[in-house]
Amino acid sequence: MxxxxxxxxxxxxxxxxxxxxxxxxxxxxxxxxxxxxxxxxxxxxxxxxxxxxxxxxxxxxxxxxxxxxxxxxxxxxxxxxxxxxxxxxxxxxxxxxxxxxxxxxxxxxxxxxxxxxxxxxxxxxxxxxxxxxxxxxxxxxxxxxxQHTFDDVVHYIKTYSHYPLTREDMAKRFGYNANYFSEYFKKEVGWGFNEFLTHVRLEKAKLLLRSSSLTIQEVAKEVGYQDGLYLSRKFSRQFGITPSKFRVVQPTERVASLQFTGALLAVGIEPVAVLSAYYNVPDILTPHIQDATFLSPNWLREEIDWQGGKPSLILASIYKVPHKEYVAKLQEVAPSVALDWDTHDRLEEVRLIGQLFQREQQAEDWIASYQQKIEQAKLMLQEGMDKNHTVGVYELRNHNRIGIWRSNARGGYNLFEMLKLRAPKRIEKEVLTPNRGIMIEEQYIDKYAADEMFVIVHSAEQEIRLYNEIWQGLPAMKRKKVHILRLQDFWSSEGVALEEQLKIQLAYLTGQRQSDIYL
Missing domain, CATH: 2.60.120.10 (Jelly Rolls)
Known part of the structure; x- marks a missing residue:
């Protein structure tokens, strides 16, 4: 015992x-x-x-x-x-x-x-x-x-890179000797200070070139350079292509996606290659990319058979501190553009992808179609769901812990942002309102339990936990309202993935589908 x-x-x-x-x-x-x-x-x-x-x-x-x-x-x-x-x-x-x-x-x-x-x-x-x-x-x-963590330093550089930052100013701001700062920065971040600042500015320039009509001179000033010609020289030296040519690259037919595949599909672009990871391509998206080449996590070290030729553009996500060698090898394959991952509203993310690929109208068309499906789902749920009915999303983690994530994650966007379903008061207060995820011990799940509970599992073996007395004692379990979701289907919720996840969620909410976990 x-x-x-x-x-x-x-x-x-x-x-x-x-x-x-x-x-x-x-x-x-x-x-x-x-x-x-x-x-x-x-x-x-x-x-x-x-x-x-x-x-x-x-x-x-x-x-x-x-x-x-x-x-x-x-x-x-x-x-x-x-x-x-x-x-x-x-x-x-x-x-x-x-x-x-x-x-x-x-x-x-x-x-x-x-x-x-x-x-x-x-x-x-x-x-x-x-x-x-x-x-x-x-x-x-x-x-x-x-000492200040270098996370703080990196965050400051990314936030204020459009200002005239110098090594000496940064060292003084964070309490370092200038020479020591340079050595330690390179050791911790993997880039020299000026190298990293240039990288951040040029990545921002890429986004502006693809998503705005600003002139080269205006882009230069936006990212921290006073002269458009200086930006052009830096850009060409770094990427082997001028800003003007990068702006007009037509990648519609040959895009490789390392992230945002669901949003890319939403604007009508089927990538020719995708990073084979559930956070990029959940299983529910596989039918939409049958002809794509699946890239392993080590694809940059492998010989890839690019059928039809290399990609014309790579869509990636911004890492907190990108690996210098990784960035260089990526550039050898094709020009790339990177976005912050898991920070944008899901619909705004689709709009941003539309801007990057000159597909603004396709983005708006998809959003309108998705919103119509949401309205139809609301009508279906109004018939049998009390207005005070609560719904929650929970993920089984290791060591008898449970993750409860913010609404942007694990299909929560459909439930809370679009369908406007109610969460338990505790989840509303501790997770949704402050917009941050939490981890709890499994023994306290009853304090966060909803009338209807979507539980994300990493494997079928993990479902055994739901047979313990903690879970079996929950009112939702007794009413057969605990719904199993596979992490492989719900890891990411971008664009078309939201539509596919909505089908699964709606089948559970309307009683058309039931998990096989009840004693």
Missing amino acids: NYQHYMYVVNDVEDSTKSRVIHEDEAIILYVKEGQVEVVADRRFFRLENDNLLVIQARNKITLTVKSGSYTIVRFRNYSLVKKVPQLRYEVNPYRFVHEFICYEGVTVPVTDALTQLKETKDVYDFQQLLAAIYRAFEQYEHNAE
Whole structure:
């Protein structure tokens, strides 16, 4: 039998302006939003000021002295299992924490949101969510205390590449010696600073050349160069083609897609080659690309039989830090254009693809057709679905965890953005409204359960988890409203994939299809 070896008890959560003494067997989370509070615990002294947080469990009493302002305090106890027979026995454990104490400034939104949630519910699950958020924030705080991550540097360059950035300015902004910055940047990113800045600017220039009517001079100014001639020289040297010629490349007949295949199909272009990965080509798209060459993940190192000739253009996605060798090898095959993946609204993504390939009207035609299918689906669902009926999308992950993703992922766009179906309050608050995915322990799925649950599995073997008492106890399972979806069909939701996913979702929602998982 599985026993819970550790447990928490939340004694109280409150806002206060009073000084106080905390009993020695209680631990605390103390958050000072505005003001100053002094804390003494086991001869340690802490001064908490604006936006400071402390987590500590003392062996002796904890003294809080309020100098100004107010604080939020969570008082709780840690317990450990010390005896199993003849009955379970738990005792207070003062050594439960990974850290002796946690104290940091700059409390993040996920932590304050979790604290607000706990104040409302005083629920142990919400308390554990708060602790998890604090641990994540503290780890990031410790890391940032040593140095800015190069993710921050790269993000800054990508955001402000149209400004006159220099190595010296960047080093100063992020607190480095200029020479050290250059060496460390190349070590961490794989590019020299000026090389990477040029790469970012030229990739942006590609998008503008394909999707706008700006002149070469105007494109140059948009991406950070003052002179169109200078841009042309840089562009030609980097890609072996002038900006003017790149702009008029007619790739309609020979496009290779490494991403966005569903959106490409939506504007009426069937690629001649596709990266064989479910995040690019889910199984439901395979019938639409019967004649395409399927490229393996290592295709750039392989000899490809390009039937009919090499592609005239490659459609790719933007990596956070693209590998320099990969970019060079890609260019040897054909000119490429890259978009940010999984950041655009799904319909705007189709429009953007339409602009890149001069197929704006085809994009609008597909969108109109898709929206008509959505309206037909709404009419079908109105007949048998209560307006308060809730729907959720859940993905089984390793280690008994479950992913609940934002609406852009795993077919959620159909359900929440287009059909306007309701999600459980907790998913609405923690996932859809802030537009971010979360991971939860499977034992807490009941707190996020919907009346109708779409569950994404990675393999048939994974379905065995749905026979455990946690899942079998859910109301949706008892009503046979838990619907199995294959990750191979729902990994990406771009363009035509949305239409195919809608067919599957609608069959479940209308009762025409049922999963074979019920006892």
